[in-house]
Amino acid sequence: GQQLNQSPQSMFIQEGEDVSMNCTSSSIFNTWLWYKQEPGEGPVLLIALYKAGELTSNGRLTAQFGITRKDSFLNISASIPSDVGIYFCAGAAGNNRKLIWGLGTSLGVNP
Amino acid sequence: GAGVSQSPSNKVTEKGKDVELRCDPISGHTALYWYRQRLGQGLEFLIYFQGNSAPDKSGLPSDRFSAERTGESVSTLTIQRTQQEDSAVYLCASSPIGEQFFGPGTRLTVL
Numbered sequence: 558g559q560q561l562n563q564s565p566q567s568m569f570i571q572e573g574e575d576v577s578m579n580c581t582s583s584s585i586f587n588t589w590l591w592y593k594q595e596p597g598e599g600p601v602l603l604i605a606l607y608k609a610g611e612l613t614s615n616g617r618l619t620a621q622f623g624i625t626r627k628d629s630f631l632n633i634s635a636s637i638p639s640d641v642g643i644y645f646c647a648g649a650a651g652n653n654r655k656l657i658w659g660l661g662t663s664l665g666v667n668p
Numbered sequence: 669g670a671g672v673s674q675s676p677s678n679k680v681t682e683k684g685k686d687v688e689l690r691c692d693p694i695s696g697h698t699a700l701y702w703y704r705q706r707l708g709q710g711l712e713f714l715i716y717f718q719g720n721s722a723p724d725k726s727g728l729p730s731d732r733f734s735a736e737r738t739g740e741s742v743s744t745l746t747i748q749r750t751q752q753e754d755s756a757v758y759l760c761a762s763s764p765i766g767e768q769f770f771g772p773g774t775r776l777t778v779l
Contacts, residue, residue, distance in 0.1 A: 560710075588766050599672075599759050599770030600711070607766070645710065649766070654699050655724055656768060660710040 563646050563659030570636055571667050578662040579630040580646035588649040589622050589629040590656065595642045603644075604631070638666050670694065672771035674760050680777045681750055689745045689774045693762030700743050701768060702735055703759040711759065717743060750778045 561580045570576055580589070588607055592600035604615050606622035606629060613620055619632045629648070633640055643663050647656040673692045681687050693700050702714040713727040717737040728734070732750075737743040747754055755778045761768035 590767060592770075597772075599761070599772050602767055602769065605767050647768075654718065654763065654765075655701075655713065655716055658711045658713075 561646055561648060561657055561659040563662055565662055566660070567663040567665075569665040569667065572636060572638060574636055576633040576636055576640075576664060577630060578644060578646075578664075579628060580648070580659045581628040582648055582657070583627070584650060585626040586648035586650050586657075587626065588656075589620070590647045591618075591620050591629070591631045592645045592647065593642045594645065594661075600645055633664075636664075636666050638668050640664060641666050672760055672762050672769055674758075674771035674774050676774060677772065678775045678777075680779065682779050683752060684749055686746065686748045687750055687776065689747075689758050689760075689776070691743045691745070691760030691762075691771060693741065693743070693760070694764075694769055695741075697762035697764050697769070698740065699763040699765075699768075700737055701761045701763070702743070702745050703761065704729075705757045705759055705773070707756075714745070714758075747776075750776075752778045754778050 563580045590605050591603045594600040604620040609626045610624050611622040617634045643661040645661045646659040675690045700717040703711040715735050716724045719740050720737050732748045735745045757773040757775050759773045761770045
């Protein structure tokens, strides 16, 4: 099925560094969602975006809905060890209730 | 408030046996989704319910997989004649609109 291009696939950083990851789509979306998944748990919603150009923050996390409606990025500032996990982007188009998912970005943080 | 719950949390079965996985969504959420996640992989869409009907079953891998939802609430995913390749975490999510909220998943191991 259709998938989003999510990059990078994985990254390993030092505690305190900022992190950026992004997703791109070949088609236009009207919803972008960012999730985090930790081992043994289901994904947890971090940020939801519903409008092109929208920039939304949740603590140290900031996500933007690209102006072309075909991309989104997630930034994490001043990373800490508990940021470790897999981050997934997901998007939806039109009135479609079905989300299209990226393959995830695995984040490691070295204390 | 209560989130999405799934049972059992872990299931080990022998090849060829049938299994039933249960999802209790967040009360009032009209949409319910089932996903499969293999180890180290992204989310694979299986089926989506709007109310008690399933407008999109396109992700069910074979006719051994079926799902139903009753009372616009509980859903059951049934896998008949399980195979080793069915081993994965099965995640359920519910949604009022747009955002999906996930349960912790059922880890299925087929020996």
